[in-house]
Amino acid sequence: MVFCSFTFLLLFMPAVLLGYRFLPARAKRPFLLAASLVFYGWGTPSWLILLSYVMVLDYAGALLLVRIRKGRRAMFAALIAMNLLPLLYFKYSGFLQDTFTALTGFRFMSDSPLLPAGISFFTFQGISYLADVYRGNARVQKNFILFGTYLSMFPQLVAGPIVRYTDLEEQLEKPANLTTADMRAGLERFAVGLGKKVLLADAMGRFWGKMSADLPGAGIPGAWLGLMAFSFQIYFDFSGYSDMALGLGRAMGFIFPENFDRPYRAHSLTEFWRRWHMSLTTWFREYVYIPLGGNRKGERRRDLNIMIVWALTGLWHGAGWNFVLWGIYFGILLILEKKWMLGRKKTGRVPGWLYQILTYLPVLLGWGVFTGKWQVFSAMAGTWGWGSAAAGLECLSFLPMIIICAVVCFLPKPKIDCRRWAAPILMILCLAALAAQGYAPFVYFQF
Amino acid sequence: MKKKRSFIPNGVAVYGGLTLLLILGIAAFVFRQDFSGWEKRYLADAPKNGSLVQWTLNDDLETFLSDQVPFRQQLVNLNALAELYTGRAVQLGAWPVGDAAVEKPVRADPEVLEKRIAAMKNLAGDIPCLFLIPPTAGMLRMDEMTAARRALYAEESRVYDILTSQEDFIPLRQLFEECPETVYYYSDHHWNNVGAELAYRAYCLAADVKAAKEDAFTYTRYFPFRGTTYTRSGLPFVREDVLICAEPKAPVELKVQGEETTYDHLIFPEKAITYDGYEVFLNGNHGKLTITNPEADGGTLVVFRDSYASSLLPYLSVNFSRIIAVDARYYTGTFRDVLREAGSIDRILFEYSLDSLANDTSLTRKIR
Numbered sequence: 017m018v019f020c021s022f023t024f025l026l027l028f029m030p031a032v033l034l035g036y037r038f039l040p041a042r043a044k045r046p047f048l049l050a051a052s053l054v055f056y057g058w059g060t061p062s063w064l065i066l067l068s069y070v071m072v073l074d075y076a077g078a079l080l081l082v083r084i085r086k087g088r089r090a091m092f093a094a095l096i097a098m099n100l101l102p103l104l105y106f107k108y109s110g111f112l113q114d115t116f117t118a119l120t121g122f123r124f125m126s127d128s129p130l131l132p133a134g135i136s137f138f139t140f141q142g143i144s145y146l147a148d149v150y151r152g153n154a155r156v157q158k159n160f161i162l163f164g165t166y167l168s169m170f171p172q173l174v175a176g177p178i179v180r181y182t183d184l185e186e187q188l189e190k191p192a193n194l195t196t197a198d199m200r201a202g203l204e205r206f207a208v209g210l211g212k213k214v215l216l217a218d219a220m221g222r223f224w225g226k227m228s229a230d231l232p233g234a235g236i237p238g239a240w241l242g243l244m245a246f247s248f249q250i251y252f253d254f255s256g257y258s259d260m261a262l263g264l265g266r267a268m269g270f271i272f273p274e275n276f277d278r279p280y281r282a283h284s285l286t287e288f289w290r291r292w293h294m295s296l297t298t299w300f301r302e303y304v305y306i307p308l309g310g311n312r313k314g315e316r317r318r319d320l321n322i323m324i325v326w327a328l329t330g331l332w333h334g335a336g337w338n339f340v341l342w343g344i345y346f347g348i349l350l351i352l353e354k355k356w357m358l359g360r361k362k363t364g365r366v367p368g369w370l371y372q373i374l375t376y377l378p379v380l381l382g383w384g385v386f387t388g389k390w391q392v393f394s395a396m397a398g399t400w401g402w403g404s405a406a407a408g409l410e411c412l413s414f415l416p417m418i419i420i421c422a423v424v425c426f427l428p429k430p431k432i433d434c435r436r437w438a439a440p441i442l443m444i445l446c447l448a449a450l451a452a453q454g455y456a457p458f459v460y461f462q463f
Numbered sequence: 464m465k466k467k468r469s470f471i472p473n474g475v476a477v478y479g480g481l482t483l484l485l486i487l488g489i490a491a492f493v494f495r496q497d498f499s500g501w502e503k504r505y506l507a508d509a510p511k512n513g514s515l516v517q518w519t520l521n522d523d524l525e526t527f528l529s530d531q532v533p534f535r536q537q538l539v540n541l542n543a544l545a546e547l548y549t550g551r552a553v554q555l556g557a558w559p560v561g562d563a564a565v566e567k568p569v570r571a572d573p574e575v576l577e578k579r580i581a582a583m584k585n586l587a588g589d590i591p592c593l594f595l596i597p598p599t600a601g602m603l604r605m606d607e608m609t610a611a612r613r614a615l616y617a618e619e620s621r622v623y624d625i626l627t628s629q630e631d632f633i634p635l636r637q638l639f640e641e642c643p644e645t646v647y648y649y650s651d652h653h654w655n656n657v658g659a660e661l662a663y664r665a666y667c668l669a670a671d672v673k674a675a676k677e678d679a680f681t682y683t684r685y686f687p688f689r690g691t692t693y694t695r696s697g698l699p700f701v702r703e704d705v706l707i708c709a710e711p712k713a714p715v716e717l718k719v720q721g722e723e724t725t726y727d728h729l730i731f732p733e734k735a736i737t738y739d740g741y742e743v744f745l746n747g748n749h750g751k752l753t754i755t756n757p758e759a760d761g762g763t764l765v766v767f768r769d770s771y772a773s774s775l776l777p778y779l780s781v782n783f784s785r786i787i788a789v790d791a792r793y794y795t796g797t798f799r800d801v802l803r804e805a806g807s808i809d810r811i812l813f814e815y816s817l818d819s820l821a822n823d824t825s826l827t828r829k830i831r
Contacts, residue, residue, distance in 0.1 A: 017521065021525050021528075022488070022491075022525060022528035022529055022532055023521070023524050023525050023528060025484060025488075026484050026485065026487050026488030026491070026528060026532070027485070027488040027528075029481075029484070030481040030482065030484040030485035030488070031485060033481055034478070034481050034482070034485070058520070058521050059521040059522075195473075196473035196474045196477050196478075197473050199473070199477045200473045200476050200477050203476075203477060203480065203481075215545075219549075219551070222554070405611075405614045405615060405618075406615060408611065408614075409553055409611045409612065409614070409615060410553065412550070412611050413550050413551050413552065413553040413554065413611075414550070414551060415550060416549050416550035416551075417549050417550065417551065420549070440480070443480075444541070445541070445542075445545060447532070447538055448538040448539070448541040448542035448545065449542050449545070450529065451529065451532055451535050451538035451539055451542065452538070452539045452542035452543070452697065453542075
């Protein structure tokens with residue numbers, strides 16, 4: 017099930033939130049677990065087998081980890097491998113197959129398996145739980161209902177944020193008193209997230225779809241505006257989902273960690289990645305970069321660690337060489353930035369907006385790599401001139417929306433909190449957009 | 464920390480809002496409809512047991528709710544307005560011009576047009592034939608558009624002008640442009656009675672046939688009518704039209720191929736109140752129909768046509784003792800079959816919109 021669908025908005029969400037609100041405290045967690053399983057298995061019930069596998073594996077694995085004395089390290093490694101196996105099979109077997117076939121001409125699989133929604137998210141949550149228990153940073157959860165609720169909680173199950181167990185442990189065990197003010201604040205945030213996804217991201221996606229379908233026809237303005245639109249699409253799509261997840265969580269009394277902090281306002285790439293998909297950046301820092309040695313083993317090793325982390329980050333986003341390249345591209349830029357830029361003091365002569373633009377530009381080009389549509393660079397460079405009249409009209413017609421998106425992304429957060437009155441309007445507009453266009457799946461489901 | 468104040472208490476906002484959403488969801492099941500008149504299509508039914516067996520419940524339920532959600536028309540209207548006022552009018556299925564909605568510019572490949580025209584002329588052989596190609600409403604209202612949109616219609620306009628400047632093509636564009644009245648519906652892509660009558664008189668002039676005077680017809684008005692461009696655009700401000708139908712006073716008979724009944728009228732008032740009011744003419748679209756008028760002396764006219772001719776044929780029926788009208792989209796045979804079966808034919812009229820002529824794939828096979 018997806019958030020931006022009538023099934024969710026008109027049936028599932030109101031029924032679950034009202035049910036959760038009025039159920040006695042002891043029934044809340046089992047109810048939430050059951051609702052989450054229905055949510056996940058709604059479209060493809062067979063995916064529940066995979067989710068249950070990870071759930072049982074990590075629950076039982078953590079219990080074993082705290083009980084055994086010998087071979088803990090091997091046991092931990094085995095558990096991590098068993099967590100990663102489904103991810104490798106479902107997400108990367110097709111990629112491995114294609115690469116292998118390109119090199120040898122031999123195929124070992126007929127078809128790539130269908131990628132289960134959110135597999136990267138719940139696998140990483142499971143790994144973080146095992147790692148925290150292994151390192152003694154978290155207490156093992158003996159209550160399967162509570163653990164299952166943590167791993168499968170529907171607001172953040174399929175597209176994050178990646179919530180570490182330690183962030184939710186106390187909230188799961190000692191639920192805070194749920195107030196209508198919390199619920200209202202949560203629903204308002206949900207509406208804002210829904211608006212980002214349905215009204216902004218989908219509009220930008222349509223424009224990028226049109227431009228990328230015929231890049232020679234799109235010409236210079238079409239390619240530049242199209243790629244900008246993609247950068248806005250991916251931001252509003254993902255941050256919109258995170259807002260919805262955080263909002264729904266809050267409406268049920270949970271506080272999830274923030275995932276986005278207006279990343280396109282960053283003044284450096286390092287800052288950009290502190291503001292973009294913060295839960296993933298944190299995860300890689302905690303569970304890959306620091307265990308690899310971080311910056312404690314000299315500059316060369318640090319650079320190598322950064323490259324490893326970024327290649328993996330790229331690979332996490334998708335099974336394709338363009339994603340790996342995209343990760344490496346950011347790895348190199350971040351290393352260069354660390355070496356030559358970050359140590360220097362800002363003189364004050366350079367205005368902040370220029371830093372913003374200088375950060376946005378490499379990010380934008382990075383999205384070009386991310387899309388895997390290499391023609392976009394040729395089109396941006398002017399290989400096909402100014403494009404067709406039809407593309408020009410499309411650009412003009414989408415320009416107001418692109419400007420709206422740019423304003424939301426680049427300008428500071430308004431001081432007036434307008435969520436209270438904006439939320440119902442956004443909700444109605446989203447229902448209108450959904451009625452007119454059907455429902456569109458989230459971009460981040462593929463990750 | 465300062466508490467947020469609101470005119471609506473939290474409890475009312477939360478429980479009221481969630482309950483309202485739930486009511487909308489349940490109402491979709493309770494008040495479900497089979498057919499959407501304004502969209503002119505059948506709506507999805509509630510998921511059946513098979514949905515569970517085939518694991519298609521998710522898609523089936525979503526399609527159902529999307530079709531049956533209460534206030535769907537108002538929601539689609541609202542979305543169209545949102546698209547329009549954020550500059551994305553071109554995203555709509557039909558484009559607003561003033562208080563009308565017009566079809567998007569037609570893409571017509573001149574080479575395809577040339578081939579089809581040649582095939583049609585070849586088909587007609589020695590029988591005198593004429594071509595009637597209605598200009599599009601967008602083409603006629605280019606002056607009211609922004610420069611960018613005008614640029615898109617300019618190509619369509621250029622192709623149209625080159626095509627209709629050929630011999631045997633009835634000149635309509637100038638006639639329509641100079642007409643002080645509106646010749647197209649506001650909410651539909653077809654010409655209205657004024658356009659149809661102008662086309663009729665232009666045909667008579669080109670074919671050297673004496674056009675009937677207005678008193679040869681009875682005019683009936685049907686209101687309101689909202690056609691296809693309204694549906695496609697979704698814009699609520701598109702003006703409702705009045706269907707004005709001209710019915711010949713002469714004793715005409717209409718015979719539709721495949722139907723037993725012979726009708727003694729060409730206008731079907733009962734259709735005016737259905738989902739597609741345009742079917743008031745000739746009872747809708749048919750593959751082949753024959754109109755006879757024993758009082759007329761113009762002989763037999765074969766019309767190869769699309770839906771524009773539906774409102775034109777009542778006018779022509781005054782002049783011809785027999786009209787055989789064939790619509791390639793619904794007719795299963797070839798045009799040669801029509802000519803062979805018709806016996807003696809005095810004239811042929813090819814009436815096609817630029818879009819039909821350029822893009823109707825059913826034409827290719829039938830004009831061979």
